[in-house]
Amino acid sequence: MDKIRDETAAARFETAVTGFAPVVGEGARVLVLGSMPGVASLRQVQYYAHPRNAFWPLAARIFGFDPGLAYDERLRALQANGVALWDVLQACERPGSLDADIRGDTLVPNDFQAFLSLHPSIGRICFNGAKAAAMFRRHVLPTLQAPGLDIYELPSTSPAHAAASFEQKLTAWEPALKFPTR
Numbered sequence: 001m002d003k004i005r006d007e008t009a010a011a012r013f014e015t016a017v018t019g020f021a022p023v024v025g026e027g028a029r030v031l032v033l034g035s036m037p038g039v040a041s042l043r044q045v046q047y048y049a050h051p052r053n054a055f056w057p058l059a060a061r062i063f064g065f066d067p068g069l070a071y072d073e074r075l076r077a078l079q080a081n082g083v084a085l086w087d088v089l090q091a092c093e094r095p096g097s098l099d100a101d102i103r104g105d106t107l108v109p110n111d112f113q114a115f116l117s118l119h120p121s122i123g124r125i126c127f128n129g130a131k132a133a134a135m136f137r138r139h140v141l142p143t144l145q146a147p148g149l150d151i152y153e154l155p156s157t158s159p160a161h162a163a164a165s166f167e168q169k170l171t172a173w174e175p176a177l178k179f180p181t182r
Helices: 002-015 039-044 055-063 071-080 112-118 130-139 166-177
Strands: 016-018 030-034 083-087 089-093 124-128 150-154
Touching: 030 130, 030 166, 055 071, 055 166, 071 083, 124 130, 124 166, 130 150, 150 166
Parallel strands: 030 083, 030 124, 124 150
Antiparallel strands: 016 089
């Protein structure tokens, strides 16, 4: 019995995932939310690190920077354009990278009330995929007091979401990220 208990605890440890701190500059207007970083991102400690993830090529095309820039420079380019990055979840259990594998009974959402209070210039939330939007609506929105936010559910930039082409994703993402200054 102890061996089974030890194996179960070990399996949970291997699937326990903790997200990153938000990347946000002063005056951010748009918050892009994923669900939880995938394995490649967690290993590299970078948002959207999988080489086939379309996020950085999309952002580069929209804002006119080189997608091959060093990670810190890409983050600065986003911040210069008023875009912040974070995830809906602070922690969860998930084997692998697929959102579908996130265990629903382990979700710990980030504190959006505190975050949005610290960053009142954010007027739009863009969800990177349907799962991020669904988790936010279910676990955050019912208690969030932040009236007037524009909310966009965008096609996932994950390589697992091949249903939409790069051009289709660009058509959806460009107007969502280009939020006008107030």
